[in-house]
Amino acid sequence: MTTTHAVRADELVKVYGEGETAVTAVDRVSVTFPAGQFTAIVGPSGSGKSTLMHLLAGLDTATSGSIRIGGVEVTGLADRDLTVLRRDRIGFVFQAFNLLPTLTAEQNILLPGELAGRRPDRPRLAQVAADLGLADRLHHYPAQLSGGQQQRVACARALMSRPDVVFADEPTGSLDTRTGAGVLELLRRSVREWGQTVVMVTHDPVAAGYADRVVVLADGRIVDDLRAPTPDGVADRLQRLGA
Numbered sequence: 001m002t003t004t005h006a007v008r009a010d011e012l013v014k015v016y017g018e019g020e021t022a023v024t025a026v027d028r029v030s031v032t033f034p035a036g037q038f039t040a041i042v043g044p045s046g047s048g049k050s051t052l053m054h055l056l057a058g059l060d061t062a063t064s065g066s067i068r069i070g071g072v073e074v075t076g077l078a079d080r081d082l083t084v085l086r087r088d089r090i091g092f093v094f095q096a097f098n099l100l101p102t103l104t105a106e107q108n109i110l111l112p113g114e115l116a117g118r119r120p121d122r123p124r125l126a127q128v129a130a131d132l133g134l135a136d137r138l139h140h141y142p143a144q145l146s147g148g149q150q151q152r153v154a155c156a157r158a159l160m161s162r163p164d165v166v167f168a169d170e171p172t173g174s175l176d177t178r179t180g181a182g183v184l185e186l187l188r189r190s191v192r193e194w195g196q197t198v199v200m201v202t203h204d205p206v207a208a209g210y211a212d213r214v215v216v217l218a219d220g221r222i223v224d225d226l227r228a229p230t231p232d233g234v235a236d237r238l239q240r241l242g243a
Contacts, residue, residue, distance in 0.1 A: 005068075006165045006197035007033040007056050012065035014051055014220075025051040027220035028065070035164070038191045038198045040208040042234060043217035044241050050169055052217065053201045057090055057167045058082050070164055087116050091158030091166040091196075093187075095173040097150045099142040105153045106138040109160055121160075128156045132186060148179030155186050159196065166190065168200040172207055184210040205234035216241070 014026040025048045033039050033056075041049045054060040056067060058074050067074040069089060077085065092098075099108045109128070110120050129135045132152045142150055151171065158166050168187060172180030188210050190196040200211065208214050209231035216224035218241050226233060 004035055005032045006035040006037075006070065007199065008066075008068045009052075009056060010066040012052070012055060012067065013063045014048075014055055014060065015063045024220055026055060026062075029217075029220070029222055031215060031222060033165075033197060033199055035197050036191060036195050037213060038188055038211045039200070039213045039215060040211035040229070040234075041199065041201045041215045041217060042203065042205070042208050042238060044238065045203070047217040047241075048220040049201045049217045051220075053167055053169055053199060056199065057092065057165075058086050087112060088161070089164045091161070091163040093151075093154050093158045093166060093168040093171045095170040097142070097147075097154045099150055099153060101142050104139050104141055105134060105145065105149075105156075108142070108153055109138075109157045112157065113161055118161075124160060124162075128160055131189070132156050146179075147175055148182060151175060151179070151183050152186065155183060155190075159190055159194065162194070163196070165197045165199060168198060170202055171200065172202070172204065180204075180207065205231045205238060208234045 010030050012026055012029045016023045016025055029052060041053060043049045051060065055062050062075060069085065072085060103111065109125065113120060129138055132155060134152055134156060137145060137149055172183055175183065184207055187198050187200065191198055202208055209229055211229060214226040214229040214234055215222055216226065216237055224237055226237065
């Protein structure tokens with residue numbers, strides 16, 4: 001990284017619709033996400049937290065404002081350049097796993113690299129699989145894996161190429177408490193042991209408590225920035241927002 005900030009947004013705005021039906025989902029948000037930190041974004045339903053993450057990750061286009069990933073200005077990038085940026089510098093973990101059912105766990109993990117034309121890094125694959133408890137599941141298909149195992153495969157896919165930033169959108173939303181805790185521990189380990197940067201959207205105060213920092217959104221704006229958060233502290237802040 002050429003900067004201490006993995007991701008930075010300045011005066012970010014996202015408006016859906018036009019005229020009287022226009023809805024401002026993200027309203028002049030300026031925020032930085034330091035490299036090597038685990039940040040959670042929380043807020044009431046409809047607060048704009050998932051929209052903000054999709055903008056930061058280059059999955060949606062801002063109405064106005066600026067987004068930088070490392071030293072690269074994302075806003076205004078051509079589609080091809082944006083695709084390369086997402087492929088080479090960003091990892092994604094989503095609630096729905098997004099695994100291809102006709103590929104094994106190993107093939108799913110290696111797919112982004114293969115699409116980029118990179119030769120498989122077998123030592124890295126072995127390390128990630130071992131660290132995520134997947135060494136004996138690599139040749140299984142998604143249908144042969146539990147929900148927690150599928151989410152760990154999704155985490156392995158996101159971490160495999162050592163991206164600058166891993167974005168996680170409700171990564172534990174469809175998992176039971178024990179399995180969800182395991183995934184959150186993995187994300188935290190990826191920050192502390194592997195030096196990744198993780199930005200996670202969640203509605204769950206317990207999940208947010210795993211982060212180093214919690215950014216609180218309401219009505220498309222940042223209303224609080226909590227350091228060394230606790231589940232109780234996050235829950236109290238959300239309760240005061242009516243969440």
